[in-house]
Amino acid sequence: MDAVTFARERLDFFPDLLQADLLGRRVRRGLVNCTRQWGKSTVTAAKAVHQAYFYPGSLTLMIAPTARQSAEFLRKAAGFVGRLGIRARGDGDNENSLLLPNGSRLVALPGNEATIRGFSKVSLLLIDEASRVSDEMYRAVRPMLAVGDGDLLMMSTPNGRRGFFWEEWSDGGEGWERISVRATECERIPSAFLTEERRAMGDRWFRQEYMCEFLEMEGALFTEEMIQRAFTDEVKPLDIRRR
Numbered sequence: 001m002d003a004v005t006f007a008r009e010r011l012d013f014f015p016d017l018l019q020a021d022l023l024g025r026r027v028r029r030g031l032v033n034c035t036r037q038w039g040k041s042t043v044t045a046a047k048a049v050h051q052a053y054f055y056p057g058s059l060t061l062m063i064a065p066t067a068r069q070s071a072e073f074l075r076k077a078a079g080f081v082g083r084l085g086i087r088a089r090g091d092g093d094n095e096n097s098l099l100l101p102n103g104s105r106l107v108a109l110p111g112n113e114a115t116i117r118g119f120s121k122v123s124l125l126l127i128d129e130a131s132r133v134s135d136e137m138y139r140a141v142r143p144m145l146a147v148g149d150g151d152l153l154m155m156s157t158p159n160g161r162r163g164f165f166w167e168e169w170s171d172g173g174e175g176w177e178r179i180s181v182r183a184t185e186c187e188r189i190p191s192a193f194l195t196e197e198r199r200a201m202g203d204r205w206f207r208q209e210y211m212c213e214f215l216e217m218e219g220a221l222f223t224e225e226m227i228q229r230a231f232t233d234e235v236k237p238l239d240i241r242r243r
Contacts, residue, residue, distance in 0.1 A: 003050040011046055011080045016188070018181050019043040023050075029176050031130075031169050032155040033212045035183040040155040044126050045076040047153075051124050052104035053084065058123035059148075062108040063116070063141060065132040070108035071096050073128060077106050111137045121148035131159035131166065138164045158214045166214055183210035 004024040007013040015023055022032065023043055034040050048060045064070040074096045078088040081098060091099040096108040109116050111133045122144040127133055145152060156165050168176055183189050198206040207213040 001054070003047060006050050006053075007046045011049065011083050013042065013046050013080070015039075015043055015046070016186070018179075018185065022179060023047050026151065027153055027177055028151050030151075030153045030179060031165070031172070031176050032153065032179045032181070033158065033169060034155060034179075034181040035186060035189070035210050035212060036157055037183075037189060038181050038186050039188075041073050041128060042076055044128070044153065044155060045073055046080060048106055048124060048126065049077055049080040049084075052098075052100050052106055053102070055123060056102035056104060058104045059119070059121060060104075060106045060124040060126070061119060061122050061141070061144065062106070062126045062128065063111055063133065063137065064108070064128040065111045067096075067110040069128060070110050073126075074098065074106065074108040077108075116140060119144050120146075122150045123148050125150055125152045127152075127154040128156070130154040130156040131163055132156070133163075133165075135164050158208050158212060161214050161216060169214070180212050182212050 001010075002024055004015065004020045007015060007023060019039060022030075023046060032040060044062075048062065051058055051060055062070055062073045064073065078098055081088050081100070086100060088098050091097040091105050091107070094107045094109070098106040107119070116137070117140060125141060125145055127138070127141070130138075142152070144150070154165060154168070158166070160166070161170075169178060183194055184191075194206075194210060197210065201209075204215060208215055
């Protein structure tokens with residue numbers, strides 16, 4: 001059963017068109033730059049449960065900046081598993097985890113690079129709020145995909161022009177599929193609410209949180225463009241060796 005039909009008929013989750021596009025096909029390397037309240041945690045939880053249910057013995061890892069955020073993802077996944085008539089239980093090794101009768105596991109972990117190592121043959125790696133996860137964490141989890149040819153999906157609102165999420169989005173090459181969802185494209189967010197948010201929170205904050213714009217850090221002395229223009233290959237390196 002394809003993931004969209006599975007979500008509608010078995011999970012009682014009815015994705016919108018953009019969610020269905022993400023849910024219904026394999027995305028080997030994906031960057032989802034989306035507005036607040038689009039439902040990224042819900043759609044990725046449905047994707048993870050579909051993976052676990054139809055691929056016995058698979059391992060899905062969910063990484064988030066904090067334990068609370070990763071636990072919230074697992075709570076949504078556990079709710080979907082319950083709708084399948086499966087009693088959710090942990091895997092016995094990880095505090096925030098689900099073990100299905102077919103041997104598949106879903107494990108949610110906070111963004112702590114020091115304690116996350118040790119997982120391998122990951123089928124699906126999800127990084128939530130990726131713009132708030134450290135670069136060290138990103139480098140630590142990528143090798144986990146090597147043996148199982150796993151998929152990597154990173155979801156976030158922007159957080160300035162810095163960090164691996166921005167770098168992969170802006171200059172990560174053609175290996176990434178980039179998906180952008182602005183608040184004006186989400187039918188569940190009323191336009192009157194967005195007008196209120198822009199007025200209350202200011203244009204800059206609104207553009208980042210709802211319109212998915214990567215903005216220069218506020219108060220920065222140099223812009224990203226100025227920094228990049230300072231680099232050149234035309235200057236010969238200074239030879240300071242003693243003669």
